[in-house]
Structures are given as C-alpha cells and as structure tokens.
Amino acid sequence: MKMIFRWFGTGHDTIPLSYIRQIPGVEGVVTSLLSKAAGEVWETDEIAGMHKTVTDSGLKLEVIESVNIHEDIKLGLPSRDLYIENYIKTMERLSKIGIKVICYNFMPVLDWARSNLYHDLGDGSNTMFFNADFIKTTTPKALADKYAADSGGIALPGWEPERLKKIEATIEQYSTMTQEQYFANAKYFLDAIIPHAEKLDIKMAIHPDDPPFSIFSLPRMINSRENIEKFLSLNKSRHNGLTLCTGSIGANCDNDTPAIIREFSDRIHFAHIRNLKFTEGGSFYESAHPTACGSLDMYAIVKAFHDSKFEGYARPDHGRMIWDEKGRPGYGLYDRALGITYLLGLWEALERNQRNH
Numbered sequence: 001m002k003m004i005f006r007w008f009g010t011g012h013d014t015i016p017l018s019y020i021r022q023i024p025g026v027e028g029v030v031t032s033l034l035s036k037a038a039g040e041v042w043e044t045d046e047i048a049g050m051h052k053t054v055t056d057s058g059l060k061l062e063v064i065e066s067v068n069i070h071e072d073i074k075l076g077l078p079s080r081d082l083y084i085e086n087y088i089k090t091m092e093r094l095s096k097i098g099i100k101v102i103c104y105n106f107m108p109v110l111d112w113a114r115s116n117l118y119h120d121l122g123d124g125s126n127t128m129f130f131n132a133d134f135i136k137t138t139t140p141k142a143l144a145d146k147y148a149a150d151s152g153g154i155a156l157p158g159w160e161p162e163r164l165k166k167i168e169a170t171i172e173q174y175s176t177m178t179q180e181q182y183f184a185n186a187k188y189f190l191d192a193i194i195p196h197a198e199k200l201d202i203k204m205a206i207h208p209d210d211p212p213f214s215i216f217s218l219p220r221m222i223n224s225r226e227n228i229e230k231f232l233s234l235n236k237s238r239h240n241g242l243t244l245c246t247g248s249i250g251a252n253c254d255n256d257t258p259a260i261i262r263e264f265s266d267r268i269h270f271a272h273i274r275n276l277k278f279t280e281g282g283s284f285y286e287s288a289h290p291t292a293c294g295s296l297d298m299y300a301i302v303k304a305f306h307d308s309k310f311e312g313y314a315r316p317d318h319g320r321m322i323w324d325e326k327g328r329p330g331y332g333l334y335d336r337a338l339g340i341t342y343l344l345g346l347w348e349a350l351e352r353n354q355r356n357h
C-alpha cells in the first residue's frame with residue numbers, strides 16, 4: 001500500500017506541500033488541475049508545472065484525481081467523440097510525467113452531495129453531514145446556493161459555479177435515461193479509452209457514487225457489489241479498475257465493504273479509506289478514521305486490503321476540521337494526518353502478525 005495525500009494544487013489549497021511531506025509514511029500527493037473544465041485538454045506546460053511543484057517538494061506524483069468526464073459523454077450525445085479524443089490527449093500527456101493511475105467518476109451532474117459542510121460535532125470540531133430527509137426535500141439549485149454561501153469562497157470540485165448555472169437543465173436531460181442506457185454510455189467511453197490506458201500503462205480507477213443511492217432521481221452505477229461487477233465486465237481489462245472509497249460504498253449499510261474489497265481486489269488501483277457515523281434514517285456524518293469513532297469496521301476494511309496483498313495507492317479521505325483549522329470541507333491537514341497514522345498503524349500490526357505466523 002502506497003500512502004498518498006490529496007492536495008488541490010497551487011492557489012487551491014491552504015496546506016503547504018512541505019507540511020504534507022512531514023506526515024509520517026506519506027510518499028506523495030494526488031492532485032489535479034482544478035482550473036480545467038471537464039472535456040478540456042490539459043496543456044503540457046501546465047502538467048509539467050504541476051509535476052515540478054510536487055516533485056521539488058520531495059513528494060511523488062503518480063496519481064491524478066480527477067480528470068473529469070464531460071457531461072456529453074455521460075449523456076451519450078454525438079459530441080462525446082470530441083471530448084473522448086481530448087481525454088485521450090490528456091492521458092498521453094499525463095503518462096509522460098509518470099502518472100500511473102487516473103481517478104475519475106461517472107456520476108451524472110453532481111460529483112458528490114452533502115446537506116451540511118460544517119456540521120458541529122459538539123466538541124469544537126465540525127464535519128460534513130448528509131441528512132437524508134433534507135436531500136429528499138431540497139432542490140439541486142437550493143443545495144448549490146447553500147454550498148456557495150457556506151464554503152466561504154472556496155470553489156468545491158464538482159460544484160464549480162459555471163456548472164451550477166446549468167444544473168437543473170442538465171438534470172432534466174437525464175429524466176428519460178434508463179440505467180441500461182447509462183451503462184451503455186459508460187461502455188462506449190471505456191471501449192474508446194481503455195486500449196490507450198493499456199498502451200500508456202495508466203490504470204483507470206472509477207470512484208463510487210457518493211452517496212451510493214439515487215438523489216434527484218439521477219441514475220447510479222458504482223454503488224453496490226452487483227453494479228460494480230456489471231461495470232467491470234463492461235470492459236474486462238485490468239486497466240478498467242476502481243477507486244475503492246470506503247466512505248462512499250459504506251454509506252449504504254447493505255454493502256459489505258470488506259467483502260467488496262476482497263472480491264474486486266485485483267481491479268482496485270486506488271483506495272480512499274475513511275469512516276462515517278450513521279445517525280437515523282440513512283443520515284450520516286463523516287467521523288474521525290478509527291473504528292470506535294464511526295459505524296464502519298476499519299480494522300476489517302484494512303485487513304481486507306492486507307489479505308488481498310494490496311499494492312496500490314491509498315489515501316485517508318475526508319476528515320473533520322479540528323484544532324480551529326479553517327479550510328476546504330473534509331480536507332483539513334490535522335484530522336487526515338491522524339487518519340494516516342492510524343491506518344499505517346493497523347497496517348504495521350497486520351504485517352507483523354503475518355510475519356510471526
């Protein structure tokens with residue numbers, strides 16, 4: 001398991017790379033060019049600049065999260081071919097700086113959704129909260145406006161203002177799309193890019209739907225064992241793989257996350273490892289990483305990776321905001337650094353135990 005840390009890039013993150021380098025066990029960062037709209041080709045000099053900034057700090061850059069998929073690809077519109085061509089160009093350029101994994105998602109319109117970005121946990125810390133009842137009764141526009149008001153001017157990936165303007169119109173375009181058509185659109189994309197991924201040896205790693213159930217009646221694809229199996233069989237290449245996000249898969253309590261990790265381990269190239277705490281009626285908040293703080297069995301999750309001899313990349317995922325830190329919701333320095341230390345502690349114990357038997 002290669003431990004990395006999500007960093008949003010120069011001008012988009014309050015955490016200096018020099019701080020990230022000081023977290024024990026961290027080998028590198030996973031980043032992106034946040035200024036790039038979905039469908040745009042990433043320029044060679046911008047890619048080189050991003051690479052230089054990270055490697056000059058003594059950290060590796062081998063994973064990108066994300067190269068976003070243009071909505072026309074997900075909708076299956078004729079214009080998708082141009083955006084697929086652009087995607088391949090970006091992949092080719094990223095391979096030149098040694099990128100091994102691209103994390104992306106295929107969620108319609110909305111990349112992720114929460115009802116509250118700064119839910120007060122009563123001990124001076126705050127975290128992101130998903131209120132199932134609130135999401136059922138709000139509108140996408142109201143949610144977008146709430147994020148804009150709450151986020152203090154930080155552009156949240158997936159909720160960029162230029163996308164939000166069209167949000168309701170785009171949701172409307174999905175109203176007649178069946179689940180089968182959605183999978184067919186994904187297959188079209190995969191069959192076009194996976195041969196290039198193989199040639200460039202870039203592992204494509206799709207992120208699960210977050211949350212793993214339908215909101216605003218939108219289709220879902222990476223949200224259960226059955227759907228993951230269906231997606232991976234659309235294109236059987238090992239380069240068509242997964243980002244296994246325990247907090248996304250685990251937000252549906254019917255999902256057995258350790259079992260999913262064991263079953264699909266040879267197709268998991270990137271792991272997002274975090275905990276969450278269920279409240280009532282399908283609501284949850286993002287807790288600190290240890291098992292005792294949330295509802296997921298983190299030992300069983302890490303053991304499933306260890307038993308599967310997982311050699312891919314992993315990162316802690318969303319944490320709380322603690323010790324008065326101000327920053328991007330879910331992506332503070334302190335709680336994620338604590339998360340890494342905890343996860344690597346579990347890993348070391350599993351390694352020792354295995355060697356002693």
Ligand SMILES: [Mn+2]
Binds near residue numbers: 207248272
């Ligand atoms: Mn994740």
